[in-house]
Amino acid sequence: NSRTEYVYGKEVLERMQKATYFIFGCQGVGAEVAKNIFLTGGSVSLCDPEPVQTIDMASNPFFTAGSISKPRDEVLAQAIKELNPQKQANVVKVTDLKQLAQFQAVIYTRSTQFTVQQVAQHCRQHKIPFVVAQSFGLCGRIFCDFGEEFVIYDTDGERIEDFTLAEMFIEIDSKMQDLYIGTKDVIPYEDNDLIEITDVRFQVARDGQRIEQDESFLNENFNNKRYRVKVISKKELKLQFDETDVKFVNKIQELIAKGLIVTYLRGGYIKKIKEPKIVSFKSFEECAMNPVFPEMMIDFTKMEHNEVFNYIYRLIDSKQNYLQQFSQPWSKKHYEQFYTELTQKFTAECLKTDLAKTLAKKFIGQHMGQFSPVSSIIGAWGAQQALEAVTGKYTPVQQNWYYDSFELIDEVEEADANFKNDRYDGQTVIFGAANQKKIQDQSLFMVGAGALGCEILKFLALSGACSQKQLDITDLDSIENSNLSRQFLFREKDVGLMKSHVVAERALTMNPECKINPMTVKLGNLNPMSAEFWKSKSIIINALDNVPTRQFVDRKCVEFCKPLLESGTQGQKANMQVILPRVTQIYSAMVDPDTGEAPACTIHNFPNTITHCIVYATSEFKGMFENAVEDLKKWQETDNENINEFVQLMQSDLTALKGRFARLLQLVSFEITKEEDCYKFAACQFKRFFQKMIAKILQTNPLDSKNEDGSAFWSAEKRPPHVLEFSMQDPVHRSFAQFGSKLVGDIYGIQFKFDEQKAAKVFAQMEQFEVLTADEAGNVVDEYMDQLDKLFTQKFVFKPTGKVTPIQFEKDDANNGHVQFLAAFSNLRAQNYEIPVASDQEIRRIAGNIIPAMITTTAAIVGHVGVEFVKLCFGKNKIEDYKQIYMNFALPYVQMSENEPCRLYKAANGTEFTAWDFLDMEGNPTIGEIKQVVEEKYGATLDGVMIGPKSIYMSFMDGEDKLEERVRDVLVELNETAEGLKFLTIIAEEENAELPTLRLQ
Missing domain, CATH: 2.40.30 (Elongation Factor Tu (Ef-tu); domain 3)
Incomplete structure (x- = not known):
């Protein structure tokens, strides 16, 4: 649960996990609320004794054909217990609302026994935080009442940086x-x-x-x-x-x-x-009469919907089970009755408009529908509000939020929306049978099967999107323990298995009709990712956090003119966008944020933050335990006759030679065969990094050094360091000794239990140990540069004691000592410079570049992905048809806007084109023929032709004879495959003149 802990903090997460949450209703939204709270670590109690119906399977991933006619709450409780065996999922038969007193939050999604007003009023009177989270087909609502004096301890969720x-x-x-x-x-x-x-x-x-x-x-x-x-x-x-x-x-x-x-x-x-903020909530009744809408949760294309929806919800709340009388989807008779009752009960002018009639018709026409993406959105927001109610972490929704995706449908014919008594009824009653067939008739490719992938596959399976044609999924990762708190398709028994295979198997339990092909294929391999593969797909979905892979997929979507659904999360924030061929901007054209990396000189000599120390420690970890051991391993495998081969390998990277050599000499300057040798190695590293190198810096720049203008050298952000004296009583020093010795033991295959007394004796001799800094090692290198082999064959006598094993930093194994050593190294360097130290957990986050994650964020944004996915299935092709979403649970904030239109480029002669346009040529043209076409079509002079980073032709390097060569023949010379479809970058000589990609058929 560490990625969730990085979002909330340990204390807040513990409060969430100690609380118990009560949920009325176990259909799609109720299941989502329960799943999200349960994965976060909270215990839930459920109440929905109604039997599971066929229609429920369209939005509840835990209901199967075998669940039909069984009580919803019992089925759901049993299913979600698998997600987190340490927590309780109970069924409670509520006969009196007084039973709610034991719970820290109540979430109302549906109930045939109690009206929403009854539960809201009871919770208000007894100071129980209350959340409404309901969906009605393509629309839904959130309401929060956390009392008259609710304390928010963190209003924005931003990490406090020094x-x-x-x-x-x-x-x-x-x-x-x-x-x-x-x-x-x-x-x-x-x-x-x-x-x-x-x-x-x-x-x-x-x-x-x-x-x-x-x-x-x-x-x-x-x-x-x-x-x-x-x-x-x-x-x-x-x-x-x-x-x-x-x-x-x-x-x-x-x-x-x-x-x-x-x-x-x-x-x-x-x-x-961060200062606490006290906010006051109105009651459910007050907000019904005078609704309060969040200022930053707005769809600017639907500003007038809120007022109409408020009257619709007031009407359906006015009577127990009011909607049960409207049981025929898209019935004109039902619409006329509903609209008449609405306008008789309320005389507001907004209800007389065409918009109100349209919203009322769509609402009552499809209210019975079950649509997994909307259940995900509403369920995620509902769960998040309950978690916030318990902790005061983040600003809750104040107080009414109404959501709809009615743009997905026009009016549906009543005959087309009849129940078919199959698992897709929940969507058929919304979209009609003809549109449901369009959803099922898609050939899909999804990249990634992690947190995003699990949620995406959920709605694909429930909607039937992979029931007629094949869904291909690829993911190279296996399942780790840390995945279990956010990726609901994985169980403890799956740890170590490949993600793509497990999600495919789980999808079949949700919908046995799924046709899924799980792969562990790295993108870019020819087979099965051929041109024919990409051509066969109708929609591509990215579900990963790897920018280079995202860009590769984006490039393929452009090359084969395929729509791409793109999404990402970071803690409480998320975004998604649709990449639509010839309409929107491509993903790769988005501006990447500045990384804000510190200069190398600051990292190496003048750190002033713990992050600087961690970056330095991470680099040295890789150099010491991975790179140097790789060098040593190659040396061990090289006999004396071929020592020059190893020497040349070392010399090939002169820029890093000094550092590499210093680390290598540390490994071979004395034999490492037993426990005490491992302690000696750790002591040598302490002496090198925290004594000798610091002393060298102070020798070069004494404490009283002046700049040229007479000001103090050690001023402003430059912090003067001091040499550390080792003390086994200091926990950080002890940790360095313990885990530094463990790691070198792992390299040499020496297993032992850390003995503090033995280690202390070795560290006490530290002053006697010979240690070379990088500069000193460099002097040795300079001395022997002409005969580098002497360093290995003469200067040092080293008898290999067995094969060595390089270590790659692994952040997710709590027992390997990697994080502990890195934390000790970072904090020792911080002590050198009197920089505040950090916890092992925080250092793990920074060093491992861990992206904080919440199941609620993932579920909410993937819900929006699902809505946009259906638009693609329906063939919508205008930029205004689609939305890009930015959301932040902490504020709370949801921005729904149009995607960016594709950028226009200009050729030398003024011809305009986009990234979706190509210069098409066939066969095997000469470079000269390409040059001629470029001149004729774009008025430009050809300066270069590239395939990826490789040069096919560069005018300033190649002579006229190069123009006679055929492109595919040059590809063979470059060890590239020459057959099939090729995409080549062509460059114009003219300044600020662009050219489209050359597509060679």
């Missing part, structure tokens, strides 16, 4: 000092935010020169305090002093009176303090 101070200005006036602080990074703060500042160092100067003065009073009275801020610019804040800062201010004034100036020297971390 910002490092880069500068500070103290301006003087007669009454008070104004103190301005600045950073090199953009600070995402607002006026009146509360911040905490730590670790600032001041200096006192006269006439611009620092003087000997005890600055501790200033440092102590300024640091570890909280300040209100005023935002001056993106990188500058003004601190607002109050009466608690009088000592600091008086001291500055005292020094000024003596003709001295106080200025900023170095250091400083800024951290925003």
Whole structure:
């Protein structure tokens, strides 16, 4: 559950998991709410004694043909217990609402026994957080009531990052000092935010020169305090002093009176303090009369829908089981009755419009429908609101959110929507039989079978989208324990199995009619990913978090003119978009965000954040335990006669040679055959990284060093380091000794249990151990560069003690010592520079580049993917037909807008084209023929022809004779396959002139 913990934090997650949640209703939305809460770690109690019907199978992944006629709650409880064996899923027969007192949140999705008003009123009176999460075919609603004084402890969900101070200005006036602080990074703060500042160092100067003065009073009275801020610019804040800062201010004034100036020297971390916010909720009855809609959950194309829907919901809430009388889908008689009752009960002007008539007709025509994507959306939001109610983590929905995807349908003929008593009835009553056939008649390809893939496959299976033609799925990963909390198709017994095969098997339990071909094929391989394969597919779906693979799939969709559904999640945030041929922008044209990586010199010599330390430690882990061991392994496998081959291998990468050589020498400078040798290796690494290298930096730049302008070298973001003395009593030092020795033992196959006393004896001898830094190893390399083999055959005597095994960093194994060693290394470096240390868990997140994840986020965004998928099945082809979605549970925020239109490019002669357009040629043309076509069609001079990164023709390198060569013949010379469909990049000589891709048939 670590990825979920990275989103919520350990304490919040524990509160969620200790709570018990009550759910009325176990159809599609109820099942989604239960699944999402259960996977997050909460226990649920269910109430829905009604029997499972055939129609329920369209939206509930836990109901099968064998469930028909059994109580819904009992079937669901039994099924979801498999998702999390440590938690309870109980069935409760509610005879009195007083039974709800034991629960921390109540979610109402449906009930034939109690009206929503009855449950809402009871929960309000007894201060039980209450959530409504209901769907009616293609529409649904969320409502929250968390009482009159609900405390939100984290309003936005953003991770609190430390910002490092880069500068500070103290301006003087007669009454008070104004103190301005600045950073090199953009600070995402607002006026009146509360911040905490730590670790600032001041200096006192006269006439611009620092003087000997005890600055501790200033440092102590300024640091570890909280300040209100005023935002001056993106990188500058003004601190607002109050009466608690009088000592600091008086001291500055005292020094000024003596003709001295106080200025900023170095250091400083800024951290925003999240302040609790109290919000008041209205009752369900009040919100029905005067609905409160979230400001940031808006579909701008449906602004007028809310008012109409509010009256529709008030009508259906007015009577127990009101909708049961409207049992014939798309009945004109039912519509006339419904609309008449609606307008008789409410006389609002908005109900007299054509829009109101259309919404009422669509609502009552398909209200019985069960559509898995809408159940996912509403169920995810419902579960998330319940989790927030228990913890105060994130801003809940205040208070009514109405959703619909009625753009999917026009009016459906009543005869086309009759029940067929099959598993697709839930969709047939919405779309009609003809449209349901379109959904089933798709040939699909999905890339990825992880969290997104599980949810996508759920709606594909339930909707029947892979029941007539084949769905191909590829995923190279196997199932890990960490997947189980977010990927509901996996069980503990599946750990170690391939994801694609397991999801295919599970899909058959949801819908035995599925035709799924699971693969573990890497994209780009010729077979089965041939041109014919791509041509055979009608829709492509990405379900992965790997940008290069996404770009590869995007390129194939462009080449073969296929629609692509693209989505992604990060913690509480998610997005999705539709890539529509010849209509929308392609995925690869989207701008990638700035990575914000620190310069190498900062990482290696002047770190000032724990992230810098982790990046450095990660690099050294790879160099020490993987790269150096690979070098050693190659050396071991090279006999003396062929030593030059190894020497040449080393010399081929001179830029990294010094570092590689230093690590390699550490492995071979003494024999490693027993436990004590492993402790010695760890001690040598401690001496090298946290003593000798630090001493070298201080030797080059002493503490009193000056810059050319006379200012202190160790100032602003440059933090002066100090050499560490090893202490087994320090937990970080001990951890480095324990896991550093374990890892080298793993390399040599030496197994032992860490003995602190033995290790301490070895570390006590550290001063005697010879250790080479990279520079010192480089001097050895320089000395022997002409005869590098002497380093191996003469200077060092090494007797191989057996094969060595390189270690690749693996973040998800708690017992391998990788994370523990990396955390110790990172925190020791932080100690060197007096940087605040971090927990093993936080270091694992950063080093492993772990993307925080929540099941609710995944389920919600995939619901939107499902809605857009059906539009593709129905052949909608206008940009306004589709939506791109950005959502954030923490705010809460949902933005639904049109996708970006495809960008127009211009050739030299003004011809316009898009990324979806090609220059088509057939056969095996010469390069000269390509050049001629480019000139005739686009008025451009051909400068180059490429296939991927390989050059077929470059005008500045190749002569005229190259123009006579045939393209496919050159491909053979480049070890590329020459047959079949080829896509070549062609480049124009003219500046700012573009050319389309050459498609060689």
